[in-house]
Amino acid sequence: MTRRIAIKVNGSWYEGDVEPRLLLSDFIRDVAGLTGTHVGCEHGVCGACTVQLDGAPVRSCLLLSVQADGREVTTVEGLQNAGGALHVLQQAFRETHALQCGFCSPGFLMSLEPLLRADGPAELTDAAIREALSGNLCRCTGYQNIVAAVQLALARRRGAA
Amino acid sequence: MTKQATPTLAASLVGMSVLRVDDIPLLTGAGAYVGDVNRPGQVWARIVRSEIAHGRLLRVDVEAARRSAGVVGVFSGSDTPDVRIPLRLEWAATEATRAALQPPLARDRVRYVGEPVAVIVATSQYAAEDAAELVVVEIEELPPLVETRAAAENAHTVLHQTVGGNIVNRLVFGYGDAEAATRSAAVVIRERMDIHRHTGVPLETRGLVAEYEPESGRLTVWGPTKVKHFNRSALSGLLDIDEGRIRYVETDVGGGFGVRGEFYPEDFVIPWLAIRLERPVKWIEDRHEHFVATNHSREQSHDIELAVAEDGRFLALRDRNWIDLGAYVRTHGLTLPVSTALHMSGPYAWQALEIDSSAVMTNKTPSGTYRGPGIVEATFVRERLIDRAAAELGLDPAELRRRNMVPVEALPQRIELGHGVVRFLDSGDFPDAWDTFLEQAGYDDLCAERDAARVRGEHVGVGLAAYVEHGAVGPYEQARIVPEPGGHFAVSVGVSGVGQGVRTVLAQVAAQELGVPLEDVTVSHHDTDTIPGGFGAFASRGTVFGGSAIMLAARDLHKRAAAAAASQLGVPADEVTIEGARASAKGRSVPLLELGCAGEGRFEKATTEASFGASLALVALDPGTGKIDVRRFIVAYDVGRAVNPELVIGQLVGAAAQGIAGALMEELPFDETGQPLCTSFVDYLMPTAADLPYIDALILEYPALGNPLGARGAGEGGIDGTGGSIANAVADALGAAGVEVRALPLRPEDVKRLIRLAAGE
Numbered sequence: 001m002t003r004r005i006a007i008k009v010n011g012s013w014y015e016g017d018v019e020p021r022l023l024l025s026d027f028i029r030d031v032a033g034l035t036g037t038h039v040g041c042e043h044g045v046c047g048a049c050t051v052q053l054d055g056a057p058v059r060s061c062l063l064l065s066v067q068a069d070g071r072e073v074t075t076v077e078g079l080q081n082a083g084g085a086l087h088v089l090q091q092a093f094r095e096t097h098a099l100q101c102g103f104c105s106p107g108f109l110m111s112l113e114p115l116l117r118a119d120g121p122a123e124l125t126d127a128a129i130r131e132a133l134s135g136n137l138c139r140c141t142g143y144q145n146i147v148a149a150v151q152l153a154l155a156r157r158r159g160a161a
Numbered sequence: 162m163t164k165q166a167t168p169t170l171a172a173s174l175v176g177m178s179v180l181r182v183d184d185i186p187l188l189t190g191a192g193a194y195v196g197d198v199n200r201p202g203q204v205w206a207r208i209v210r211s212e213i214a215h216g217r218l219l220r221v222d223v224e225a226a227r228r229s230a231g232v233v234g235v236f237s238g239s240d241t242p243d244v245r246i247p248l249r250l251e252w253a254a255t256e257a258t259r260a261a262l263q264p265p266l267a268r269d270r271v272r273y274v275g276e277p278v279a280v281i282v283a284t285s286q287y288a289a290e291d292a293a294e295l296v297v298v299e300i301e302e303l304p305p306l307v308e309t310r311a312a313a314e315n316a317h318t319v320l321h322q323t324v325g326g327n328i329v330n331r332l333v334f335g336y337g338d339a340e341a342a343t344r345s346a347a348v349v350i351r352e353r354m355d356i357h358r359h360t361g362v363p364l365e366t367r368g369l370v371a372e373y374e375p376e377s378g379r380l381t382v383w384g385p386t387k388v389k390h391f392n393r394s395a396l397s398g399l400l401d402i403d404e405g406r407i408r409y410v411e412t413d414v415g416g417g418f419g420v421r422g423e424f425y426p427e428d429f430v431i432p433w434l435a436i437r438l439e440r441p442v443k444w445i446e447d448r449h450e451h452f453v454a455t456n457h458s459r460e461q462s463h464d465i466e467l468a469v470a471e472d473g474r475f476l477a478l479r480d481r482n483w484i485d486l487g488a489y490v491r492t493h494g495l496t497l498p499v500s501t502a503l504h505m506s507g508p509y510a511w512q513a514l515e516i517d518s519s520a521v522m523t524n525k526t527p528s529g530t531y532r533g534p535g536i537v538e539a540t541f542v543r544e545r546l547i548d549r550a551a552a553e554l555g556l557d558p559a560e561l562r563r564r565n566m567v568p569v570e571a572l573p574q575r576i577e578l579g580h581g582v583v584r585f586l587d588s589g590d591f592p593d594a595w596d597t598f599l600e601q602a603g604y605d606d607l608c609a610e611r612d613a614a615r616v617r618g619e620h621v622g623v624g625l626a627a628y629v630e631h632g633a634v635g636p637y638e639q640a641r642i643v644p645e646p647g648g649h650f651a652v653s654v655g656v657s658g659v660g661q662g663v664r665t666v667l668a669q670v671a672a673q674e675l676g677v678p679l680e681d682v683t684v685s686h687h688d689t690d691t692i693p694g695g696f697g698a699f700a701s702r703g704t705v706f707g708g709s710a711i712m713l714a715a716r717d718l719h720k721r722a723a724a725a726a727a728s729q730l731g732v733p734a735d736e737v738t739i740e741g742a743r744a745s746a747k748g749r750s751v752p753l754l755e756l757g758c759a760g761e762g763r764f765e766k767a768t769t770e771a772s773f774g775a776s777l778a779l780v781a782l783d784p785g786t787g788k789i790d791v792r793r794f795i796v797a798y799d800v801g802r803a804v805n806p807e808l809v810i811g812q813l814v815g816a817a818a819q820g821i822a823g824a825l826m827e828e829l830p831f832d833e834t835g836q837p838l839c840t841s842f843v844d845y846l847m848p849t850a851a852d853l854p855y856i857d858a859l860i861l862e863y864p865a866l867g868n869p870l871g872a873r874g875a876g877e878g879g880i881d882g883t884g885g886s887i888a889n890a891v892a893d894a895l896g897a898a899g900v901e902v903r904a905l906p907l908r909p910e911d912v913k914r915l916i917r918l919a920a921g922e
């Protein structure tokens with residue numbers, strides 16, 4: 001028993017005949033072929049699979065793809081600006097060494113991106129950033145360079161505003 | 162530390178914190194991890210695992226599974242060849258050790274929950290999981306052995322009959338007359354100390370894709386890293402296929418930490434299926450499997466004794482220990498007992514040392530090496546006792562340590578510990594490094610801060626640990642450098658990437674040595690087809706061995722190019738100068754590319770590089786909740802020469818973070834029937850950003866003499882002193898009740914109990 005669904009991922013529609021139990025993470029990876037969304041636990045704890053559903057961060061391993069039928073998903077592949085320049089957060093991650101293996105990075109980026117939107121906070125304390133990060137696991141960095149990346153990105157956005 | 166953009170001037174590349182060469186694909190979703198590898202016509206494997214810790218395997222009924230939708234094949238132990246997963250590290254291994262090696266799929270017994278008993282192959286991951294539910298495994302239960310010391314003594318229940326007991330080797334290491342030295346001591350501290358089971362837990366689980374081409378007889382395996390050349394030769398032996406027909410391709414890796422990339426049962430099963438079915442087979446471990454299937458580590462129990470003279474001089478260290486290896490001996494064999502013994506001395510001079518170590522089998526997931534293997538454990542037990550001795554002697558713990566450090570005049574020093582294990586200290590300056598650390602960490606100020614907090618009634622403590630890590634293990638590494646069009650150089654080398662940025666560091670070394678900009682060098686280490694041999698990523702060896710081999714290859718290339726250019730330009734070789742990608746003499750020049758030469762380098766070294774390390778923790782205990790707040794954590798580590806300081810700091814901080822969580826949160830407990838109690842991220846407490854302090858890392862650089870780069874390892878040093886310094890800080894915070902701190906982890910419930918003790922309840 002399958003069901004035909006269509007999900008708009010990073011601006012393009014992807015259609016598939018899917019089993020109702022197919023996870024959104026598997027739709028993104030296998031049907032849409034976008035492998036930047038990683039799966040670290042499949043039980044909703046690690047945050048590696050974080051994508052945005054209609055603009056809000058969600059764990060794609062906790063959603064069924066049928067729940068996203070007709071809706072809009074943004075993955076890490078959709079984060080770069082038109083023209084391919086790195087998003088301010090991606091650039092900051094790179095400059096502050098906020099990644100080692102990089103397996104967690106797409107999830108962090110998609111969780112944190114709302115902080116960098118026009119309506120995001122102007123400033124955050126390190127402690128507040130640590131709270132904001134605490135839904136995503138990173139095993140390599142000890143997190144402090146990720147905190148530094150968010151601070152750098154916030155500072156750049158303030159400078160640009 | 163200031164950050165620099167990618168430089169184009171080559172002269173100062175080594176020592177510069179350039180940005181990593183691999184980051185952009187990883188940040189944009191274009192990385193290719195093993196889960197991202199898909200082959201045309203591929204099928205999915207799912208392993209069926211034992212749910213019983215110990216028993217006779219009576220029957221594996223796969224009939225219903227075979228009829229399940231999408232199933233291509235189902236296999237159990239009796240379908241697979243009768244082979245064992247071999248040892249990679251042979252040290253101190255005996256026949257008994259080898260008798261406890263693991264079959265890829267269980268044959269007549271199961272010995273831990275999670276042991277593979279069958280494998281399903283189906284057209285999708287979902288179909289394979291459905292079918293796995295239908296496999297019926299009949300097991301006649303045997304008594305499970307869970308507790309390490311009890312298992313060592315149990316003569317009735319034996320895990321591996323041919324071993325004859327549950328100890329796969331008992332090893333005695335040491336030198337001098339420890340008993341006599343102890344008799345002359347003013348202070349002798351004896352204690353039982355225990356370290357709990359926990360492990361690396363990379364964020365990406367393991368995975369493999371294998372493809373066999375029947376026409377050519379070629380087998381390609383994607384996914385395993387760390388030691389791909391060893392894995393290739395192991396697989397070649399087990400499958401009886403010529404090594405030249407097997408290709409291992411390293412993918413991007415979501416963290417290694419010692420546990421990923423060893424040759425596991427699945428590393429045989431998946432390629433074997435690909436040949437048997439003549440279809441590409443993909444297997445991705447799920448997180449529950451990871452917690453029962455991938456190596457555990459750290460579980461040890463010690464009866465340790467420290468003998469100290471009146472003036473604080475260390476006389477003898479005696480230790481009897483039991484190292485829990487779980488249900489089977491895996492690829493690293495007896496590395497855990499060997500490494501524990503090797504690292505027991507720390508940076509100190511001892512009159513005598515005596516270590517009696519038993520490697521014990523229990524009905525739990527097999528244990529292997531996890532970042533800082535044996536070092537974290539040895540440092541914890543020794544450093545805790547040193548603080549106890551300092552208290553008895555009324556000495557400052559920093560001063561007691563300093564008095565006993567091997568002085569610079571005593572280097573180089575080489576002490577045989579037995580079983581081929583050598584404590585080799587080549588260079589460095591431990592007392593100087595210790596003083597530098599204490600000063601930069603602000604030890605005196607932090608002690609004052611502690612004292613002030615105590616006046617306010619807070620439970621605050623400062624804890625220290627000092628250690629030496631014998632890293633950068635050989636035997637050798639080789640590199641090849643080939644000039645390419647456009648002034649580029651292709652560098653290939655046999656180390657492995659495990660997400661630590663080794664490609665950037667090696668590119669820096671190559672570019673510096675070749676005298677070209679970083680962007681003109683491409684380092685590859687991913688493919689056994691292009692790199693004939695190599696030893697991979699373990700024991701913090703990538704920069705030391707890979708970097709040194711590359712330096713030698715660059716020099717070799719320059720020598721050959723000078724000779725070739727000399728004959729082409731008609732001048733003596735010593736008149737040829739090489740600048741970047743061109744050789745020139747007498748106003749004429751020729752591109753290296755046209756000279757048709759390549760550089761080869763092989764760096765060999767039998768001894769390890771010893772690195773000094775130290776850490777300090779300042780903790781505050783919450784008497785209400787028992788929570789330990791790590792307010793400061795500072796680690797210093799001698800890397801000889803930091804090729805990329807920011808990446809070194811990243812390694813030290815990341816390792817320290819793992820160690821802090823390992824001391825306070827992470828644990829892999831089992832119940833008395835051998836059932837694992839933590840098999841998901843819900844039960845296994847991984848640290849989040851909110852759980853960890855800001856960690857300060859100090860790079861020490863006492864150049865190593867044993868390699869041209871002058872480097873020592875960097876990958877593990879941040880973790881080694883975590884358990885020791887945190888336990889000492891907690892003990893310090895508890896005052897007199899601190900003597901009760903004799904085991905890790907220190908969870909809130911442990912702290913609450915200790916605080917009640919301290920209050921005299």
Ligand code: FES
Nearest residue numbers: 040041042047061
């Ligand atoms: S994979 Fe979704 S939270 Fe871990």
Ligand code: FES
Nearest residue numbers: 100104138139140
């Ligand atoms: S960089 Fe490896 S898990 Fe975060």
